Amino acid sequence: MTKVLLALILVPTAAFCAVLNFDxxxxxxxxxxxxxxxxxxxxxxxxxxxxxxxFHEKYSHLFLDVLENPTEHLxxxxxxxxxxxxxxxxxxxxxxxxxxLSLDSSLWTFWMLDGAVGGFAGENHGLFFQxxxxxxxxxxxxGFHLGSRWQTxxxxxxxFTSNKGQGVTLGYESISLSVIPWIGFxxxxxxxxxxxxVDAYGDQREFGVGWFNNTERLLISTKTLEFRKxxxxxxxxxxxxxxxxxxxxxxxxxx
Numbered sequence: 001m002t003k004v005l006l007a008l009i010l011v012p013t014a015a016f017c018a019v020l021n022f023d024x025x026x027x028x029x030x031x032x033x034x035x036x037x038x039x040x041x042x043x044x045x046x047x048x049x050x051x052x053x054x055f056h057e058k059y060s061h062l063f064l065d066v067l068e069n070p071t072e073h074l075x076x077x078x079x080x081x082x083x084x085x086x087x088x089x090x091x092x093x094x095x096x097x098x099x100x101l102s103l104d105s106s107l108w109t110f111w112m113l114d115g116a117v118g119g120f121a122g123e124n125h126g127l128f129f130q131x132x133x134x135x136x137x138x139x140x141x142x143g144f145h146l147g148s149r150w151q152t153x154x155x156x157x158x159x160f161t162s163n164k165g166q167g168v169t170l171g172y173e174s175i176s177l178s179v180i181p182w183i184g185f186x187x188x189x190x191x192x193x194x195x196x197x198v199d200a201y202g203d204q205r206e207f208g209v210g211w212f213n214n215t216e217r218l219l220i221s222t223k224t225l226e227f228r229k230x231x232x233x234x235x236x237x238x239x240x241x242x243x244x245x246x247x248x249x250x251x252x253x254x255x
Contacts, residue, residue: 019036019037020034020035021034021035021250021252022034023250024249025246026247027244027245028245029246030056030246031054035053037049037228045077045078045079046076046077048074048212074088076217078192080092083113083114084113086110087109088107088108089106089108090107090194091107092111093114093115093118095109095120095128096195096197097169097176098128098135098137099162099186100145101120101124101126101145103197103208104123105210107122108122116129124143125140126143130149133149145162146160147161149169156171158171160178164202167179174190175189176188184199185198186201193212194212195208195210196209205222207220208222215230215235216228216229225239226238226239234250235251236248236249
């Protein structure tokens, strides 16, 4: 068991040449352990990962957290190869202005032909097509967005119809406000490693903030708050969500 544990800790460290950290956190479920947070950057790819080997008291014994949540290792991914690319979890190429798209922290966006054709996968899955004066998106839940856009010098106006109603979008570059009269609105700002949005349609109230900077990050939504912020040589870490919360620190012990 000791050899297996050491392999789980050291293999990712050696593979990504990242720093091995010691973590301690207190809260509704206190834990301690190790983490590896490699930042990968080559060709047109940027990725931030986190491998946690944390022990916390569960069912009256110590539990290895990395085996319980293997899908949470990838925090940020960007492949921008000119006219095609992939991003996670930040929407790109003005995809967030499609009002049928569900914005969430698990969103993947992919595109070709400089964003003319692509798709998204998260809470819902769909495809989109956009060209001057015409934009359309459909998804697997029956949602749709059909719009006609006029733009000049980065500013744009779009009239659209969707499964949520008819409305208009006003925007500049990667910032847009979509309004459906008497139903609600969506405001979104997209960047390479940041995003901010507010959704208010009918009874739906959602907002989100995301910021990713190598081994640092901030995620805020109506469901959770998570951050990892460096001050000096120590990272302060926290997560607050329904069902539990923790806060603590992480510091390097091996390069």
